[in-house]
Each structure stands twice: as C-alpha cells, then as structure tokens.
Amino acid sequence: MKKIILIPDSFKGTMSSETVCRIMSGVLQAHFPDAELVSIPVADGGEGxxxxxxxxxxxxxxxxxxxxxxxxxxxxxxxxxxxxxxxxxxxxxxxxxxxxxxxxxxxxxxxxxxxxxxxxxxxxxxxxxxxxxxxxxxxxxxxxxxxxxxxxxxxxxxxxxxxxxxxxxxxxxxxxxxxxxxxxxxxxxxxxxxxxxxxxxxxxxxxxxxxxxxxxxxxxxxxxxxxxxxxxxxxxxxxxxxxxxxxxxxxxxxxxxxxxxxxxxxxxxETILDLTNFDFCLTGTDLVLTGEGQIDGQSLRGKVVAGVARRAAKQQIPVVAVVGSIADGAEEIYEQGVTAMFSINTKAMDFSQSRWESEKNLKITMENLSRLLSAGFQHTGRTAKGKER
The missing domain is CATH 3.90.1510.10 (Glycerate kinase, domain 2)
Known part of the structure; x- marks a missing residue:
C-alpha cells in the first residue's frame, strides 16, 4: 500500500475530524510504515x-x-x-x-x-x-x-x-x-x-x-x-x-x-473537495478512508461520505467508511462508491455511554481493519509471485 487518503467528517458529540485523522494515521503508520498518509479533516458546514x-x-x-x-x-x-x-x-x-x-x-x-x-x-x-x-x-x-x-x-x-x-x-x-x-x-x-x-x-x-x-x-x-x-x-x-x-x-x-x-x-x-484539489490528490491513491458519526439514508444527501465516494469512484479507488453507527438505509451508500463500512461500536451500549469510549473504539476498529488490509496485500503479493513462477 503506497498511498492512503484520510478524509473523515467529525463524529458529532465525540471526536473532531482532526482527532479521527490522528487516530487513523497512528494505527495505519504502524502497519504500513512506508505508505504516504494524506490527512484531510473536513466538516460539512457546521461547527468546526x-x-x-x-x-x-x-x-x-x-x-x-x-x-x-x-x-x-x-x-x-x-x-x-x-x-x-x-x-x-x-x-x-x-x-x-x-x-x-x-x-x-x-x-x-x-x-x-x-x-x-x-x-x-x-x-x-x-x-x-x-x-x-x-x-x-x-x-x-x-x-x-x-x-x-x-x-x-x-x-x-x-x-x-x-x-x-x-x-x-x-x-x-x-x-x-x-x-x-x-x-x-x-x-x-x-x-x-x-x-x-x-x-x-x-x-x-x-x-x-x-x-x-x-x-x-x-x-x-x-x-x-x-x-x-x-x-x-x-x-x-x-x-x-x-x-x-x-x-x-x-x-x-x-x-x-x-x-x-x-x-x-x-x-x-463539494466545496471542500474542490478547494483541496481532492481529484488531483487521488492520483496514485490505493485507498480512501472516510467516516462520520452515523451513516444512514441522510448520508446520501450532500454528506461527506457520499461526496468523497462519488469522487473516488470516478477513478476506481476503493473507499472504506469507518463510522460510529450504521442505521437503516445505510446500505444505499454502496451505490455511491463506498466499498465497505465498519461501525466502531464494539458492544451494545447507549450513546450516552459509548461516546466516552469513541477514541478507544476507533483505535480498535482501525487496528482490525489494518490487519485485514495487510493480510490482503500479503496474499496478493504471494499470488503474484506464484504466477511468475
């Protein structure tokens, strides 16, 4: 994995987008030390x-x-x-x-x-x-x-x-x-x-x-x-x-x-993606990681995850959404270009309690996702070598 773009929204009431980027970057760096990590913390017009x-x-x-x-x-x-x-x-x-x-x-x-x-x-x-x-x-x-x-x-x-x-x-x-x-x-x-x-x-x-x-x-x-x-x-x-x-x-x-x-x-x-030259930034990117506090049917209407996914899909770059929770109607986001989505909630818990564990849960989720990605790339490399023989 040579280049990964991190472009999450904030997780409302728990983590700013800058915090999400920091945690994602820290875990990914440990698993992909040679990868270029590009952090673009965003907000859709609200606080922050x-x-x-x-x-x-x-x-x-x-x-x-x-x-x-x-x-x-x-x-x-x-x-x-x-x-x-x-x-x-x-x-x-x-x-x-x-x-x-x-x-x-x-x-x-x-x-x-x-x-x-x-x-x-x-x-x-x-x-x-x-x-x-x-x-x-x-x-x-x-x-x-x-x-x-x-x-x-x-x-x-x-x-x-x-x-x-x-x-x-x-x-x-x-x-x-x-x-x-x-x-x-x-x-x-x-x-x-x-x-x-x-x-x-x-x-x-x-x-x-x-x-x-x-x-x-x-x-x-x-x-x-x-x-x-x-x-x-x-x-x-x-x-x-x-x-x-x-x-x-x-x-x-x-x-x-x-x-x-x-x-x-x-x-x-769309305003943020234009100002940050996101389309150009996608050149040479292997994976885009995005996310928000809750992904649902509203996420299709001008929200961060859908906007990022649509741009990345044009260049056939996979997009993974790491989110706080996955609500009804969220599966429609796949049609916008999202490859997969993962909730950081590790156990059944009311938001009033889980919000205090958000940073820890995000780190756990990123650790598991990084292990999966690493295993996938290692397997791909072995398969490619086998074909060469």
Missing part, C-alpha cells in the same frame, strides 16, 4: 468548519466582537486562507446550537452575528467568502444576518426591526438598498449539508426546529413565518426561493443568503 479548512489548507483565524444567538455580545472568529482572498465563516460560531445551551428557542434566536462576521471578512479585503450553514439554533431565514449587513425590514406601521423566527410574519417591506457595498462586490458560497426547502413538511421548521427546542405549536408558527418571508422576498426582491434546494438549511438561512446576498448554495463537501 473553519478549523478544518485552516488545518487542510493553512491560513489564520481572525477574532471579532459580534452579537450572539440571543443578541448578547461575544467574541467570535472567522478564517482567512493563504493569499488573503478567501475567508471561511461559520454560522455556528455565533448562532450555533451549543451556544444556546439550556435556552433553546428558535423563535427568539438570531443570525445577526453572522452578518457581522461577513462584514468583518469583507472589510479584510477578501474576494470570496465560504459560509458554513450547519448547526444553527435559529429559524429567522437569515434576516438577522441581512439586517446586520444593512438590509432594512419594516412592519405595516413602517417601523424598522430585526426579524426573528417569531416575527417573520410581521415583515411588510424589505429594502436592500443599504446593503454594505463591500458585500455586493464579493462572491459568497453557502455550504449546505441538506437539500430541504425553506418551508413545508420537509422544510426548516418541521424537520429541524424540534431539535432546537420548538414544540408542535411553535413549529407551525415558525413554518408560517418562513412562508411569509418567502412570499415577501418574491414580491419585494423578485426572487423565488420557496422551493430552493438547501433553502431550509440553518432555519431558512439558505434561502435568505441567496435572496439577500446572492449566495450560491452548494453541498459543503
């Missing part, structure tokens, strides 16, 4: 995206004071990649679910700080911003970010306000003339790990708001708010985002980023 980009490509963090998920002052950051022309911003860095802690309330949460991060990056002189939309605590359709950047929202009385999930239905007029000119000049790519539309039974509120603390009544209210926002965007801005794939990402922020900032919505893994 900035760190993953900086780890894979280099660059530096910039720290800035912004408003948090409920408007409180906080220090956040964004990344600037080598050359200074591209910035990476995480919505989760100031509007993420972990920041809400025990105050989960998507009706009150705001993306205002995200707009402040975008402005700070634009003032840094970048020409492109990559915005990760995963892991939000919000359901404001990106209106908070737009307001921070200069977009004005008015109610029927003509009063300007910053809409949140609970007040989207109060929007009567939208004025984008005050959008900061620096943001008009640059390109924004919004990384989505879902293809959900903004509203409806498969939209932001019905699918994701319950995870953010919304009860049934709140879900209905939030969905109606997003419907109203999309209607006003069509009337005021002439842009139809009602069925936009990925528009439901981050509580409808996908739709808002497209409408207010003209952002291009793109699966997060």
């Amino acid at each position: 995206s900035v760190d993953c980009f900086l780890c894979a490509l280099g660059g530096k963090k910039k720290y800035v004071q912004v408003h948090g998920v409920f408007g409180e002052p906080m220090q956040s950051c964004y990344g600037v990649l080598p050359g200074g022309k591209t910035a990476v911003v995480e919505l989760a860095a100031c509007a993420g679910l972990p920041l809400a802690k025990d105050r989960l309330n998507p009706g009150k949460a705001t993306t205002y700080g995200v707009g402040e991060l975008l402005l700070a990056a634009a003032e840094d002189g970048v020409e492109q911003i990559i915005l990760g939309l995963g892991g939000s605590a919000t359901n404001d359709g990106g209106c908070g970010a737009a307001a921070a950047a200069g977009v004005v929202f008015r109610n029927k009385d003509g009063r300007s306000f910053v809409p949140t999930g609970d007040t989207l239905a109060e929007i009567d007029r939208i004025d984008c003339s005050g959008l900061n000119p620096l943001l008009r000049k640059l390109s924004i790519t919004a990384m989505c790990d879902v293809d959900s539309p903004p509203f409806g039974e498969t939209g932001a509120a019905y699918i994701f708001a319950p995870q953010k603390g919304a009860d049934r009544e709140a879900v209905i209210r939030l969905d109606q708010g997003l419907r109203h926002l999309c209607k006003k965007i069509a009337e005021e801005l002439g842009t139809d985002v009602s069925g936009l794939p990925g528009g439901g990402a981050a509580g409808g922020a996908g739709a808002g980023m497209h409408a207010f900032f003209h952002a291009q919505l793109k699966p997060g893994i």
